[in-house]
Amino acid sequence: MTNQHGRNDVASENIVTVFGGTGFLGRRIVSRLLDKGVDIRAASRHPHQTLENASGKRPFQPIEADILDRSSIAAALAGSRAAVNAVSLYVERGEQTFKRVHVEAAADLATASRKAGVERFVHISGIGSDPNSRSDYIRARGRGEEAVKAAFPGAVIVRPAVMAGPDDAFITTIVRLVRLLPIYPLFGEGDTRLQPVHVGEVAEAVSRLVSGQSAADASIFECAGPRIYSYRDLVREIATQLNARVRLVPVPFALWHILATAAEFLPAAPLTRNQVDLMRRDNVAASDLPGLEELGIQPRGIEE
Numbered sequence: 001m002t003n004q005h006g007r008n009d010v011a012s013e014n015i016v017t018v019f020g021g022t023g024f025l026g027r028r029i030v031s032r033l034l035d036k037g038v039d040i041r042a043a044s045r046h047p048h049q050t051l052e053n054a055s056g057k058r059p060f061q062p063i064e065a066d067i068l069d070r071s072s073i074a075a076a077l078a079g080s081r082a083a084v085n086a087v088s089l090y091v092e093r094g095e096q097t098f099k100r101v102h103v104e105a106a107a108d109l110a111t112a113s114r115k116a117g118v119e120r121f122v123h124i125s126g127i128g129s130d131p132n133s134r135s136d137y138i139r140a141r142g143r144g145e146e147a148v149k150a151a152f153p154g155a156v157i158v159r160p161a162v163m164a165g166p167d168d169a170f171i172t173t174i175v176r177l178v179r180l181l182p183i184y185p186l187f188g189e190g191d192t193r194l195q196p197v198h199v200g201e202v203a204e205a206v207s208r209l210v211s212g213q214s215a216a217d218a219s220i221f222e223c224a225g226p227r228i229y230s231y232r233d234l235v236r237e238i239a240t241q242l243n244a245r246v247r248l249v250p251v252p253f254a255l256w257h258i259l260a261t262a263a264e265f266l267p268a269a270p271l272t273r274n275q276v277d278l279m280r281r282d283n284v285a286a287s288d289l290p291g292l293e294e295l296g297i298q299p300r301g302i303e304e
Contacts, residue, residue: 016210017041017076019067019109020086025124025163028203029084034060036211043076067105068095073112082120082210083113085148090137091269098140098274106144110151121155122209123148127195127222127283129159137274149219156209158202161224161283164302165199171238171302173270178239178246185251190232193282195224196302197292205295216294223292224285226299231279241303253280 016033020026021042030042040060047062065076067087077083089101106123113121123145131142148155164171177184202223208214209221229237232248239246256276263271285291292299 015039015041015080016082016084017043017080018084018086019043019065019073019076020084020088020124021062022046023086023088024165024168025088025160025199025203025206026084026086028165028200029086029206030060032200032203032207033210036207036213038207038211041076041080067109068100070108070112073109074116077112077116077118080113080116080118082122083109083118084122084124084206084210085109086124086206088124090274091264091272092136098136099143102137102140102144103147107147107151110148110155114152118152120210120212121148121152122206123155123157124206125157125159127159127161127224127285128278128281133277135274135277138277155219157220158206158209159220159222160199160202161195161197161222161285163199163202164196164225168199171196174235174238175242178235178242178244182245182247184235184239184246184248186235186248187231187251187256187276187279188253189250190230190235190248192231192279193228193284194231194234195228195284196234197223197225198300198302201292201297201299204297205292208295208297214295216290218290218294220289221291221295222285222289224299225301227301228284237303 016038018026018030018040021030022044030040033040042060042062043065045066047064063076065072085106089096089098092098110121125141125145128138129141129145130138131146133139145157162170205223235248253276257273260271260273260276263269
């Protein structure tokens with residue numbers, strides 16, 4: 001592996017640059033594309049973080065690039081056939097705000113990709129993104145989609161549901177708390193509907209869209225699992241799978257918001273206000289938009 005790129009890269013006809021390539025979803029996208037024999041640049045601010053399952057596969061390029069720096073974006077894109085924006089931000093710190101990362105920088109990346117001659121651009125958003133939301137995070141996600149489409153006509157938006165995986169921040173947290181606590185605090189009454197999806201299946205969907213394996217002709221895909229749960233039922237299902245007994249107790253969203261505000265001051269925030277905002281509304285795929293099955297992927301239940 002190398003972090004150098006130059007004339008030989010430009011000469012390649014199959015380079016895909018994945019921004020956020022060391023993140024929770026990004027590194028799985030890199031791994032799936034490597035499986036397909038694609039030449040990869042994994043671009044991130046910390047390029048030498050371990051990429052899951054990348055060892056033993058064809059060489060790829062972990063390169064340093066900051067989505068907030070237009071010059072580093074342009075350098076990372078040079079000679080790329082396709083690009084993926086898998087950069088995400090959950091807690092605002094300094095100049096890293098939701099608007100700056102999810103709207104302005106996303107538009108910069110889409111614009112730079114178009115100018116670089118990129119053929120396919122895939123932007124990772126999320127189910128529930130809404131440009132008119134009162135939540136700063138959800139609103140930025142929605143406006144980011146609009147900005148990307150304006151900057152790169154033909155861009156594909158991928159909206160995952162809540163993603164599950166070995167190191168996720170959602171299902172793994174529920175598992176840990178169910179094992180630890182005799183009383184489990186619910187978000188509100190626990191009525192919010194969720195459709196969790198395996199992160200590997202979202203990564204496979206993105207890899208098929210980027211590599212042109214899919215015949216599905218659409219600009220938005222919502223990727224979700226096969227089953228819809230209420231949050232309460234999801235916690236119960238996890239407890240059943242773990243053979244654990246737990247008492248579920250409703251906790252008002254107003255209290256969660258206060259707790260999240262305080263938690264965001266911690267170095268690694270265990271809870272954020274945007275997570276609370278997301279739990280206020282259903283996270284379920286729209287029935288009129290294509291998803292995993294249209295991409296030839298059969299979603300698995302989280303029980304597996």
